[in-house]
Amino acid sequence: MYKINWRPDKTHPMPLHLQIVGYIKEKITSNEWSVGAKLPSQRALAGLFAVNRSTIIAAMDELAAEGIIEGNTGGGTKIINNTWNLMNQTYNWNGYISSGNHQPNQMIVQQINEAESDPGMIRMGSCEPASELIPQEKIQSILKKLSVASQPLGYEEPRGSLFLREEICKYLETIGITANPSSVLITSGALQGLQLISLGLLHPNSTVYLEKPSYLYSLRTFQSFGMQLSGIPSEETGMNIKKLAEKNKNKKGSIVFTIPTFHNPTGTVMPLEKRKELIHFCEKEGLPIIEDDVYREIWFEDPPPPPLKSLDSSGLVLYVGGISKNLSPGLRIGWVVGPEPIITRLSDIKMQSDYGSSSLSQNVAAELFASGLYEAHNHNLRKKVKIRRDTALAALNEYFQKTATWNIPTGGYFIWLKLNRPISMYQLFVKALSRKVLIHPGDLYEYRSNQHIRISYSNASLDDIRQGIRILSELVEEQLT
Missing domain, CATH: 3.40.640.10 (Type I PLP-dependent aspartate aminotransferase-like (Major domain))
Incomplete structure (x- = not known):
């Protein structure tokens, strides 16, 4: 069924996974690949497109986020949408989008930006003050x-x-x-x-x-x-x-x-x-x-x-x-x-x-x-943020004593948590997101850092800080074991 003679252009400024996304969309909108059809495995697609499996995973994540494909445990990945909206577009801007000078955010940063607008999310990664801290x-x-x-x-x-x-x-x-x-x-x-x-x-x-x-x-x-x-x-x-x-x-x-x-x-x-x-x-x-x-x-x-x-x-x-x-x-x-x-x-x-x-x-x-309100506000802010910091440190002492070490900040909004053993940071990020906890994994700040998490105490409430750190400890221990 899947005769693929095309390969993404590694010299093109558009990322490889987005080129693959565009190719698959084109096949679906032209009805060459039909709704309900099962896609080859990620390993097979990596071979067909001559790319790393991680590139295929990124492409599949993008297509799934747009509601075009769906993966089922044991059932493979299926096409679930013929992208009717794409078919009705009057002009294809992909060439312009990919050739702009400004690089897109990393996919995980885009996920973070989207998740921050969820009012039910415990935001343990934000570096902005909570609404109650704004005068x-x-x-x-x-x-x-x-x-x-x-x-x-x-x-x-x-x-x-x-x-x-x-x-x-x-x-x-x-x-x-x-x-x-x-x-x-x-x-x-x-x-x-x-x-x-x-x-x-x-x-x-x-x-x-x-x-x-x-x-x-x-x-x-x-x-x-x-x-x-x-x-x-x-x-x-x-x-x-x-x-x-x-x-x-x-x-x-x-x-x-x-x-x-x-x-x-x-x-x-x-x-x-x-x-x-x-x-x-x-x-x-x-x-x-x-x-x-x-x-x-x-x-x-x-x-x-x-x-x-x-x-x-x-x-x-x-x-x-x-x-x-x-x-x-x-x-x-x-x-x-x-x-x-x-x-x-x-x-x-x-x-x-x-x-x-x-x-x-x-x-x-x-x-x-x-x-003088600026100076007065800063004086009050320091007291309130210190309480948040102390709440986070107490929760870390309770839940992470055996699995991590961390700094004790004298100011600012961040605790740099170091796990005793490396884990998959992206897997932790996704699982935390599914439990309504938003974190910033360490590899955002250092390439391939798989032991660090940036914990922010500036935005979540005191109860949410404790709950977020508890949930995070459960997910870390789950991966470690």
Whole structure:
């Protein structure tokens, strides 16, 4: 029945599994492969298409997610839909979709993004504050104040609201950074800052050095622009500078990306002496730094060391901050601080991209800073998040004492859990999802990491944190045995 003379093109930018998905859909829509027909085994398809079995599994997952095929235990995989909707499409956009510059998220990241909208899901992977941690009443009061004042909502200047930039400069002064408003760019979240840096300052084939593991591996921000990620092993104190020096020999156009404060996913805090050492090394090598500092205000006992930017006397640090992690992700307010020529360049690109961040959000954020509500909110937030952290640690002590080890974070939202023995992280992810627990497996942050899980305590309720960790322990023990 299945005479397949076609093979996916390994030189084409479209992933192999998506090429196979397109081929199978075409066969079904043309009625060459009929509804109810049984597909060959995964092993047989791998041979027919001349690909790895993992590629076939990814293709089958995609077709199953679209409701085109269905697998039954012992009964093989059958075609259950003739893709009528596909037949009625007026134009096939697949060629355009596959040739766009921006790479798609990994399939597991797409699954995570979809699952996060399920209100019944225990979100143990999210890095955003729960709704009860967002100062809703304070934001509403500011919105009313702005409404009464008839604040104009036109376009802001390229760098963003001057009022907001002035207030951010006052805030930066409290953490040791001296900046003037012309060296600050307002962005639509910190992630846009990274995208603008990629577009405006780096070139294809640039090397981005980053801690290994790092949340940047789960994004396509730099890879979509043709840049290479180069992992530098991490120590308890952060990036191994000796290893960085070994990798950076004779490489031009490189840049360091680091999260020195409450690192995502490990929770590590780089001590002051190592921050000084990193700055000294990068100054000597002429190696610029992107400092991601979005978790700074979420500390529990003692404030973290000052930012790298506060130690920067030569203008080599681009400082990325924002309020999404500690105040409100929905306001979409972030900032980049750097030398004025850099900020001019990035603001020009931002104007070409979206003509400026929301004026309303900028006005709200400026009022939060100017009124002192931002500082007061952070003070209260730390107490509430510490309770969540302690709840997670207690649950881990109860359920994971014999199967894993973990860090005790002094701030931020993450516990980096290390299982005593490796397991299939994707299988754990899928089984947890079926029991309404959403986790971030470690291989999102480090290639082929099969012993780590990032546990977040920022979004789930206290009861859900305990329940989620209990369910997770059951699934881990099930795999281990």
